[in-house]
Amino acid sequence: MPFSPGSGTGWVDAMSEELSERSRLILKAIIEDYTVTGEPVGSRTLSRREGINLSPASVRNVMADLEELGYLSSPHTSAGRVPTEKGYRFYVASLLRVRQLSRDLREYLRRECQLRELDTEGLLREAGRILSATSNYTGLVMVPRFTTTVFRRIEFVRFSETRVLVVFITQAGIVQHKLVEVSEPLTQAELDEVTNYLNQEFTGLSVQEIKRRVARQMAQERAIFDSLQRRALLLSSSVLQHDLDDRVFVEGASNILEQPEFADLAVMKRLLRTFDQKALLVELLDKAQQVEGVQILIGSAEAHSEIEGCSLVTSCYSSDRGTTGILGVLGPTRMPYAMVIPLVDYAARLVSEILKNESDTI
Amino acid sequence: MPFSPGSGTGWVDAMSEELSERSRLILKAIIEDYTVTGEPVGSRTLSRREGINLSPASVRNVMADLEELGYLSSPHTSAGRVPTEKGYRFYVASLLRVRQLSRDLREYLRRECQLRELDTEGLLREAGRILSATSNYTGLVMVPRFTTTVFRRIEFVRFSETRVLVVFITQAGIVQHKLVEVSEPLTQAELDEVTNYLNQEFTGLSVQEIKRRVARQMAQERAIFDSLQRRALLLSSSVLQHDLDDRVFVEGASNILEQPEFADLAVMKRLLRTFDQKALLVELLDKAQQVEGVQILIGSAEAHSEIEGCSLVTSCYSSDRGTTGILGVLGPTRMPYAMVIPLVDYAARLVSEILKNESDTI
DNA sequence: CGTTAGCACTCCGCGGGGATGAGTGCTAAC
DNA sequence: GTTAGCACTCATCCCCGCGGAGTGCTAACG
Numbered sequence: 126m127p128f129s130p131g132s133g134t135g136w137v138d139a140m141s142e143e144l145s146e147r148s149r150l151i152l153k154a155i156i157e158d159y160t161v162t163g164e165p166v167g168s169r170t171l172s173r174r175e176g177i178n179l180s181p182a183s184v185r186n187v188m189a190d191l192e193e194l195g196y197l198s199s200p201h202t203s204a205g206r207v208p209t210e211k212g213y214r215f216y217v218a219s220l221l222r223v224r225q226l227s228r229d230l231r232e233y234l235r236r237e238c239q240l241r242e243l244d245t246e247g248l249l250r251e252a253g254r255i256l257s258a259t260s261n262y263t264g265l266v267m268v269p270r271f272t273t274t275v276f277r278r279i280e281f282v283r284f285s286e287t288r289v290l291v292v293f294i295t296q297a298g299i300v301q302h303k304l305v306e307v308s309e310p311l312t313q314a315e316l317d318e319v320t321n322y323l324n325q326e327f328t329g330l331s332v333q334e335i336k337r338r339v340a341r342q343m344a345q346e347r348a349i350f351d352s353l354q355r356r357a358l359l360l361s362s363s364v365l366q367h368d369l370d371d372r373v374f375v376e377g378a379s380n381i382l383e384q385p386e387f388a389d390l391a392v393m394k395r396l397l398r399t400f401d402q403k404a405l406l407v408e409l410l411d412k413a414q415q416v417e418g419v420q421i422l423i424g425s426a427e428a429h430s431e432i433e434g435c436s437l438v439t440s441c442y443s444s445d446r447g448t449t450g451i452l453g454v455l456g457p458t459r460m461p462y463a464m465v466i467p468l469v470d471y472a473a474r475l476v477s478e479i480l481k482n483e484s485d486t487i
Numbered sequence: 488m489p490f491s492p493g494s495g496t497g498w499v500d501a502m503s504e505e506l507s508e509r510s511r512l513i514l515k516a517i518i519e520d521y522t523v524t525g526e527p528v529g530s531r532t533l534s535r536r537e538g539i540n541l542s543p544a545s546v547r548n549v550m551a552d553l554e555e556l557g558y559l560s561s562p563h564t565s566a567g568r569v570p571t572e573k574g575y576r577f578y579v580a581s582l583l584r585v586r587q588l589s590r591d592l593r594e595y596l597r598r599e600c601q602l603r604e605l606d607t608e609g610l611l612r613e614a615g616r617i618l619s620a621t622s623n624y625t626g627l628v629m630v631p632r633f634t635t636t637v638f639r640r641i642e643f644v645r646f647s648e649t650r651v652l653v654v655f656i657t658q659a660g661i662v663q664h665k666l667v668e669v670s671e672p673l674t675q676a677e678l679d680e681v682t683n684y685l686n687q688e689f690t691g692l693s694v695q696e697i698k699r700r701v702a703r704q705m706a707q708e709r710a711i712f713d714s715l716q717r718r719a720l721l722l723s724s725s726v727l728q729h730d731l732d733d734r735v736f737v738e739g740a741s742n743i744l745e746q747p748e749f750a751d752l753a754v755m756k757r758l759l760r761t762f763d764q765k766a767l768l769v770e771l772l773d774k775a776q777q778v779e780g781v782q783i784l785i786g787s788a789e790a791h792s793e794i795e796g797c798s799l800v801t802s803c804y805s806s807d808r809g810t811t812g813i814l815g816v817l818g819p820t821r822m823p824y825a826m827v828i829p830l831v832d833y834a835a836r837l838v839s840e841i842l843k844n845e846s847d848t849i
Numbered sequence: 850c851g852t853t854a855g856c857a858c859t860c861c862g863c864g865g866g867g868a869t870g871a872g873t874g875c876t877a878a879c
Numbered sequence: 880g881t882t883a884g885c886a887c888t889c890a891t892c893c894c895c896g897c898g899g900a901g902t903g904c905t906a907a908c909g
Contacts, residue, residue, distance in 0.1 A: 181882090304606035871890090878884095
């Protein structure tokens with residue numbers, strides 16, 4: 126379960142700064158306490174804690190140092206300390222030890238995913254739901270990018286004079302569809318021929334490869350009067366022209382409202398608006414998708430004010446060569462990473478495994 | 488734009504009780520004032536209002552009567568009056584005069600819907616988004632019930648040894664898909680044969696009709712050894728067995744948070760949880776779907792506590808014989824019905840029209 | 850008899866002013 | 880280096896008193 130160093134603001138990255146053993150201990154304790162209570166942590170509380178044999182005053186000294194270094198902050202003079210984002214990043218990168226998911230939970234997840242007969246889209250949605258229910262935060266799942274998917278089958282259905290419904294099925298079993306306008310009328314019989322031709326020609330190729338091939342053939346055989354082939358090429362190029370939308374499933378949006386840090390109305394609205402629009406989610410997930418393994422984004426106010434106070438834990442899943450999507454959990458930065466990280470990790474592995482198993486290559 | 492009398496608690500229904508002209512005037516004024524301000528309305532405010540030439544004291548007398556009858560209530564002794572649900576129902580059933588939608592808005596909606604090349608699902612989603620954006624509340628769209636839809640085309644794609652991906656396209660252009668388990672392995676070639684057979688056999692029938700036919704044939708021809716036909720029947724019956732899920736699009740869930748009446752955290756959570764789960768939405772929409780025309784449900788605490796304080800304005804759309812879905816707006820009971828009702832009405836007509844136009848029968 | 854002015858009453862919301870208590874930083878002693 | 884002690888700072892809570900909006904009632908008016 127490697128944490129890859131991310132790039133850009135907010136992503137957890139290796140830290141150069143070194144802290145003394147004692148400072149690390151105290152920072153860890155503060156974060157773990159704060160994770161549970163959500164309240165600023167005071168020196169008394171800490172000094173009473175198992176494993177810390179220091180008086181409140183000594184603890185205060187350390188805390189003052191940590192605050193100076195930017196790992197902690199205090200909401201006001203007479204409150205305890207709260208971890209900063211920097212503190213969290215350090216914690217996740219250097220202090221956190223994640224355990225494996227309990228056997229029970231692993232088996233539970235596996236059963237949930239396999240229980241129902243689900244097509245791929247159903248499986249992905251279900252994965253999101255499970256992530257959400259298990260973590261009590263919001264589950265996010267992005268279906269694989271269209272261009273990286275491997276083509277399995279295409280179908281054309283005549284819809285009206287000039288409109289054709291294109292159904293595109295990827296190797297992983299994701300069904301996407303789209304209505305395209307055609308310049309010259311086509312009968313269903315002609316469409317069927319086109320369908321056969323394209324299915325023979327392109328099965329097993331990635332969308333990218335198909336695009337290249339279509340372009341090449343169209344250039345090459347401009348003079349060809351085999352109308353079937355010409356039409357097929359025209360149609361498929363107009364299908365591939367615009368990518369089909371990237372799709373994100375957001376499950377359990379209301380879960381996040383339970384978090385006391387989002388009790389503020391304005392914050393809550395901003396968050397839900399983000400869920401509604403999805404554009405930012407796609408952007409974030411996309412960025413995380415470029416890296417393997419579990420990725421952790423700890424909300425940074427500068428970069429993405431919409432999800433201030435939030436963290437995003439993600440991992441990629443894949444079905445076959447090149448085709449990867451991403452799934453994860455969005456919750457408050459004050460999140461039990463030791464639980465969420467292995468959860469997301471396992472979910473991604475599970476989805477990958479199921480996708481690979483259930484679709485043999487044709 | 489007829490308002491059909493609904494059945495069951497909460498649905499707007501014809502009212503037997505009669506009110507004096509003056510009472511009606513005052514009730515109307517109170518509701519319209521409250522719709523704008525969201526604050527309890529006092530007698531002074533009303534008496535100063537255009538069209539009411541009564542002193543505050545007289546107004547108070549009428550208000551006391553209306554309160555006695557259950558059309559109004561006062562949050563506490565020294566606040567003004569607020570309409571009750573009963574008050575709203577009476578208002579919608581008897582006092583409200585809806586104007587037509589402005590030409591500008593009509594044209595705007597039409598343009599928005601036709602602007603992009605959208606397949607049916609895209610159109611329905613877009614309709615939801617537009618309803619939400621125009622009303623500033625939450626847009627709901629339910630795709631037509633599976634059993635009432637008319638079959639256009641089916642495709643089978645071999646997915647693994649024992650799994651077949653079924654893609655089902657309705658006359659209206661809605662694509663649904665599903666993975667089914669088969670007992671005996673099938674090659675893609677066999678599946679193609681089955682596909683052809685079924686498409687020839689069933690195009691243009693409703694799912695219900697197909698179900699009946701399949702059942703009849705299976706009973707009749709038990710002894711038939713034409714394996715193609717047998718397999719085709721087996722497959723299609725296992726597809727039709729479980730209805731595909733009813734699907735609801737919820738657009739602009741965050742809009743509803745802007746409403747001051749939902750500023751309360753608990754209320755808000757309950758509402759969003761309802762959006763997440765969708766089951767209740769399906770139930771409500773389903774009930775409204777049984778009636779033609781614009782339907783108005785004014786939130787009733789007894790029947791559906793989850794949407795207490797909310798109203799639902801819906802109307803059915805249809806593409807072809809029998810196939811109807813429903814769309815609408817969910818907002819606070821304090822809602823400008825005079826605007827929302829024609830909006831929903833027009834949206835439903837628009838969607839119906841576009842669906843009918845763009846798909847000729849094959 | 851309906852309408853209206855006047856008046857006492859009620860109750861919400863707001864702002865001020867302790868009291869409380871948690872937590873800190875500093876200093877000095879161990 | 881660690882710790883006890885102490886003064887200090889704020890947020891929170893609660894209480895109180897006030898102003899204002901709005902009511903219901905009563906009595907006077909046309």
